[in-house]
Amino acid sequence: MGTQEEKPFLNSIAIHEKQRGGDPLEDIITRYTSDRPPLILKHEYLRSDYVPTALPHRTEHIKAVGNVLATVLRPVKPSNLFIYGKTGTGKTAVCRYVFNRLSDAVSEKGFDIRFVYINCRLAGTEYRVLSELCAAAGVSVPFTGVSKGELFRRFQTAANRLNSSFVVCLDEVDALVKAFGDDLLYELTRANIGLGWVSLVGISNDLLFKEQLDPRVLSSLSEEEVVFQPYTATELADILRERARAALRPGAVGEDVIRLCAALAAAEHGDARRAIDLLRVSAEVAEREGAEKVEEQHVRRAQSLIEKGRVKEVISSLPLHSRLVLLAVYTVSRKGSETTSGTLYNTYREYCVSLGLDPLTDRRVSTLVSELDMLGIVACDLISYGRHGRTRRIKPTIPFDEVAEILGKDEALSQFLDGLS
DNA sequence: CCTCCACCGGAACTTACGGAGT
DNA sequence: ACTCCGTAAGTTCCGGTGGAGG
Numbered sequence: 001m002g003t004q005e006e007k008p009f010l011n012s013i014a015i016h017e018k019q020r021g022g023d024p025l026e027d028i029i030t031r032y033t034s035d036r037p038p039l040i041l042k043h044e045y046l047r048s049d050y051v052p053t054a055l056p057h058r059t060e061h062i063k064a065v066g067n068v069l070a071t072v073l074r075p076v077k078p079s080n081l082f083i084y085g086k087t088g089t090g091k092t093a094v095c096r097y098v099f100n101r102l103s104d105a106v107s108e109k110g111f112d113i114r115f116v117y118i119n120c121r122l123a124g125t126e127y128r129v130l131s132e133l134c135a136a137a138g139v140s141v142p143f144t145g146v147s148k149g150e151l152f153r154r155f156q157t158a159a160n161r162l163n164s165s166f167v168v169c170l171d172e173v174d175a176l177v178k179a180f181g182d183d184l185l186y187e188l189t190r191a192n193i194g195l196g197w198v199s200l201v202g203i204s205n206d207l208l209f210k211e212q213l214d215p216r217v218l219s220s221l222s223e224e225e226v227v228f229q230p231y232t233a234t235e236l237a238d239i240l241r242e243r244a245r246a247a248l249r250p251g252a253v254g255e256d257v258i259r260l261c262a263a264l265a266a267a268e269h270g271d272a273r274r275a276i277d278l279l280r281v282s283a284e285v286a287e288r289e290g291a292e293k294v295e296e297q298h299v300r301r302a303q304s305l306i307e308k309g310r311v312k313e314v315i316s317s318l319p320l321h322s323r324l325v326l327l328a329v330y331t332v333s334r335k336g337s338e339t340t341s342g343t344l345y346n347t348y349r350e351y352c353v354s355l356g357l358d359p360l361t362d363r364r365v366s367t368l369v370s371e372l373d374m375l376g377i378v379a380c381d382l383i384s385y386g387r388h389g390r391t392r393r394i395k396p397t398i399p400f401d402e403v404a405e406i407l408g409k410d411e412a413l414s415q416f417l418d419g420l421s
Numbered sequence: 422c423c424t425c426c427a428c429c430g431g432a433a434c435t436t437a438c439g440g441a442g443t
Numbered sequence: 444a445c446t447c448c449g450t451a452a453g454t455t456c457c458g459g460t461g462g463a464g465g
Binding site (some may be wrong): 340342362363367370380384385386387388389390391392 | 425426
């Protein structure tokens with residue numbers, strides 16, 4: 001969920017393309033075999049996870065992070081470091097950039113200091129974070145079956161034997177702590193591995209995250225802190241200009257398109273990742289059309305494409321009961337009545353009964369609704385009807401047709417949509 | 422001012438499952 | 444074959460709670 005990796009936008013675009021008479025592939029083939037160089041020369045430079053050699057407007061941050069970690073070159077254990085900032089402010093890119101440089105410098109000097117980057121949200125569990133640590137220490141561990149304590153012990157013995165030290169970056173560490181508490185962080189900050197040491201670089205995009213930490217963990221983890229501010233529209237434009245220069249055919253994007261992408265992304269918290277995604281998809285749209293250059297209309301289309309793609313992706317990966325709940329939200333609100341937890345649950349239960357399914361409890365449905373809320377496909381607020389109780393009011397956030405289109409693909413669900421669109 | 426509805430949401434517990442180790 | 448472990452989904456239990464109506 002959340003941020004998107006590479007998406008097959010290409011397919012959906014290709015399908016929408018009108019078929020003219022004759023060979024439907026002819027257009028495409030001539031386009032791809034023509035002598036004219038393609039719009040996009042280097043796809044990888046337009047991926048948001050690519051770490052460029054230069055990071056515009058982040059020199060100060062690179063210096064700050066570098067200053068803290070540079071003691072590895074002595075080699076002395078660096079202070080633990082905490083990095084805060086919203087999504088797409090360059091935290092990950094800066095961290096990886098510094099890691100790359102320092103890792104080279106360290107191996108030139110012949111020290112065995114290993115730089116490990118772990119994304120806690122992608123790893124998902126404490127167990128998998130630990131197993132990535134073990135992998136960095138050169139021990140392979142089973143996917144499951146061993147206790148966390150055992151895993152930690154294996155990491156320590158391996159590190160001990162190698163006599164090496166670690167700088168571990170825990171990206172999106174707030175996700176880990178929210179789900180599993182800060183025990184692992186506590187263990188790591190005081191890990192004792194013989195002559196070596198473990199330094200932590202925690203990255204969080206939740207600014208209130210600190211409050212969830214045990215004071216002991218907090219004090220040792222944030223010996224040093226660096227805060228990342230969101231990019232402004234002009235800064236985003238600089239970033240996009242860099243990427244476009246590296247990735248696209250010269251002259252393929254005008255200044256107006258860069259500015260537009262930057263402005264659209266800046267409106268959404270100055271998220272550089274979104275800005276770059278937007279530019280990439282815009283270029284892809286233009287490319288597929290055989291356009292000479294990327295125009296404003298391509299950007300607009302790319303934006304709605306990204307949004308639709310996100311919604312579709314999220315909804316179609318929902319488990320059955322969540323989809324039934326979602327369906328109930330949209331059908332009830334379609335009938336005009338206000339959707340409260342009670343009415344929602346009743347409709348949901350009817351659907352379950354007519355499908356021959358055991359309905360989940362209201363408590364469970366309540367958390368499913370919260371999940372849908374967090375995914376942004378419904379919107380909830382808590383209201384009180386006084387004597388008549390307190391409940392959540394659940395409102396749809398996406399046009400009914402779009403949801404109906406996606407949910408309707410399921411035979412079982414489409415029957416409930418009949419006569420509503 | 423107090424009551425009491427119709428839920429919310431935290432926490433502990435249960436069940437099912439799949440893999441490891443022995 | 445059997446035990447131990449982690450994960451995921453779900454249930455049971457229960458202590459709140461904002462505010463219209465008494």
